[in-house]
Amino acid sequence: MRNDYADAVLRVASLVGPGRVLSYGDVAELLDAGGPRQVGAAMSRSGEAGGRGAVPWWRVIRANGTLPEPLAAEALEHWAAEATPLRGGRVDMARARWSPTELDFAEIDALAEGLSRGGAPKRGTPLV
Template sequence: MTAAPPSEYVEQVLDVVDAIPPGRVMSYGMVAEVVRERTGSGSARTVGAVMARYGGAVPWHRVVAADGRLPPGHEDEATRRLRAEGVAFRGVKVAMNATRWWPGEPA
């Protein structure tokens, strides 16, 4: 069993995800990169672990795989929420080029 990420890391991940505007998405790796700039550590896997455990408190559906795949086991609900926000899709995946967002960019 893996140790839980430090609470500071969890807070940073949740803060980044909470800032993603409606209609935009970030990948797990993108979130990890922003958090790594702030804390000096982290990975896409760790972000995934944080989201699996604590993601219900933030707009979890706005965090997807780098190729646009939706959160495993939550694809239907994520698709529903993202489509309601106007997110573009290519088949069953999010169109990342059209919807990717970085903190500091306009929504």
């Protein structure tokens, strides 16, 4: 079922609570898979997300507490609305970084598990 890496990334993003954020690299590290670029690539697809934009994309940002031009403006509104710790127009990563609870860890671990599905692709499994 785990469609793919992107799905896991989106789920982790949805775990982040209001007023908190995670850097792309953090997400990759939590999943213990891929890297910041994969997370970003996955997030780019969040707009589609099966047609549902229920993904709090503004809670997954760059390590420096910002987002690319086109998104910064809109994200800033969300951050302000959620009382996210800001500093000079960008997120104060030191204070806003999300800390997963043990419960969240279990969730994340389960997601990571799904990614490792080395099951048995073998044979003509076109896969992605």
